[in-house]
Amino acid sequence: MKRALGLLVLAVVLAGCGGEPEPRALSTVEAERLALFRYTAYESKVLGVHARVPAPGGALVLDGRVDVAEHVGYVTLRTEGRDDDASAGLLQWGATAVAFNGTRSAAPIDPPPAEGWRLRPIQPTGSELDGVLRMLLNLGADRPENAQLLQQSSARWVGSEELGGRRVDVFEGPKPSTATQGGPSRLRYWVDGDGRLHRVQARMGERQEPAVIDLSAGGAPITALPPLVR
Numbered sequence: 001m002k003r004a005l006g007l008l009v010l011a012v013v014l015a016g017c018g019g020e021p022e023p024r025a026l027s028t029v030e031a032e033r034l035a036l037f038r039y040t041a042y043e044s045k046v047l048g049v050h051a052r053v054p055a056p057g058g059a060l061v062l063d064g065r066v067d068v069a070e071h072v073g074y075v076t077l078r079t080e081g082r083d084d085d086a087s088a089g090l091l092q093w094g095a096t097a098v099a100f101n102g103t104r105s106a107a108p109i110d111p112p113p114a115e116g117w118r119l120r121p122i123q124p125t126g127s128e129l130d131g132v133l134r135m136l137l138n139l140g141a142d143r144p145e146n147a148q149l150l151q152q153s154s155a156r157w158v159g160s161e162e163l164g165g166r167r168v169d170v171f172e173g174p175k176p177s178t179a180t181q182g183g184p185s186r187l188r189y190w191v192d193g194d195g196r197l198h199r200v201q202a203r204m205g206e207r208q209e210p211a212v213i214d215l216s217a218g219g220a221p222i223t224a225l226p227p228l229v230r
């Protein structure tokens with residue numbers, strides 16, 4: 001009987017050591033760190049971007065940069081695993097419009113080509129790509145958020161890990177008002193000890209596979225196309 005109880009205790013201990021930690025409420029320090037990341041992004045002004053966005057025709061891959069102060073982004077676009085992708089090219093976007101150019105390039109061309117751009121309105125709903133583009137423009141703010149309100153919200157600490165050589169905490173953002181009480185947040189943020197954002201994970205629409213956006217501080221200024229200038 002004692003041996004059986006001992007094995008039961010060992011099994012419980014091992015189960016506790018494996019798997020992901022339980023999400024919990026933010027500490028004061030964690031809330032301050034989460035409240036800071038948009039401000040540190042704004043101070044950096046330009047962020048390097050590498051994103052993988054699940055979409056009906058195949059995962060879209062974006063590489064380039066976004067200016068979170070001027071609200072303009074510039075990336076290359078391709079479909080993962082497709083060398084003959086007709087939709088590959090250059091993409092610029094602002095708060096209200098997206099411009100696409102079919103010139104294929106390994107990196108955004110500076111200055112941007114003068115011709116060959118097709119302009120369309122950015123879609124407020126229904127497009128995984130446009131949802132990520134809108135989110136990227138909103139990663140900066142000229143002041144920190146209210147850490148006390150964040151600590152009182154549904155935001156949660158969900159773990160910590162190494163990312164790009166830095167130790168980061170992983171946070172679930174506050175749930176949107178339409179989210180179910182027990183469901184996960186639609187956004188997760190990887191934030192280091194200095195309050196800098198390194199990754200965002202977002203579940204777009206009804207898709208189970210999230211979009212993943214890796215970010216780095218710094219980058220060349222973006223020469224925005226005239227229709228995208230605010």
